[in-house]
Amino acid sequence: MASDIRYLNPISIEIKKEKYCRFKKSGIKYVDYKNPDYLIKFINEQGKILPRRLTGTSQKYQKKVNKAVKRARHLAILPYVADMMK
Amino acid sequence: MNRYETVFILTPVLSEEQAKEAVKVFEDYITTNGGTIKHKEFWGMKKMAYPIQKKTTGFYNLIEFEADGEMIRKLEIEYKRDERIMRFLTVKMENHHIAFAEKTRSKATA
Numbered sequence: 260m261a262s263d264i265r266y267l268n269p270i271s272i273e274i275k276k277e278k279y280c281r282f283k284k285s286g287i288k289y290v291d292y293k294n295p296d297y298l299i300k301f302i303n304e305q306g307k308i309l310p311r312r313l314t315g316t317s318q319k320y321q322k323k324v325n326k327a328v329k330r331a332r333h334l335a336i337l338p339y340v341a342d343m344m345k
Numbered sequence: 346m347n348r349y350e351t352v353f354i355l356t357p358v359l360s361e362e363q364a365k366e367a368v369k370v371f372e373d374y375i376t377t378n379g380g381t382i383k384h385k386e387f388w389g390m391k392k393m394a395y396p397i398q399k400k401t402t403g404f405y406n407l408i409e410f411e412a413d414g415e416m417i418r419k420l421e422i423e424y425k426r427d428e429r430i431m432r433f434l435t436v437k438m439e440n441h442h443i444a445f446a447e448k449t450r451s452k453a454t455a
Binding site (some may be wrong): 278288289291292293330331333335336337338339341 | 351352354393395397403405407432434436441442444445449
């Protein structure tokens with residue numbers, strides 16, 4: 260007599276989306292620090308750099324992104340701290 | 346002879362011509378000190394992400410040039426000395442950076 264276990268809410272099976280490094284896939288070799296529209300993809304609403312575990316980029320390109328974002332911040336192309344932008 | 350790319354911001358207090366003049370001063374400085382200018386870009390008045398020296402806009406300018414290393418230190422002292430310049434950044438360009446710059450330039454002109 261298998262006791263049927265009733266769950267309060269249905270268990271959500273999270274389909275694991277395969278993360279990939281967008282730089283390796285598209286073959287981009289250099290992240291330009293001068294155009295903000297491209298860099299905006301790598302920072303969140305507060306202007307912080309998104310971690311690798313969310314974006315899935317490999318270490319080599321994440322370092323290039325970090326360098327580019329920090330240079331853009333120095334030149335006031337990107338803000339250090341922002342609220343609800345992007 | 347390495348390849349460098351320098352971006353600097355001029356105070357918005359200047360008029361358009363004065364800004365161009367200030368840029369000219371640095372271009373001549375680079376050429377007189379043994380550098381060769383590869384590419385010039387004047388982005389004009391742009392809004393900055395955060396105020397610098399209580400000003401929210403500034404004239405952005407980019408110069409791509411070839412020079413040897415010691416000249417960069419002198420160039421940066423010149424930047425610091427000139428009070429029209431609010432902020433500057435000089436970057437040494439590696440191969441991918443150079444390839445990228447050339448590709449964007451050829452795309453722009455094409």
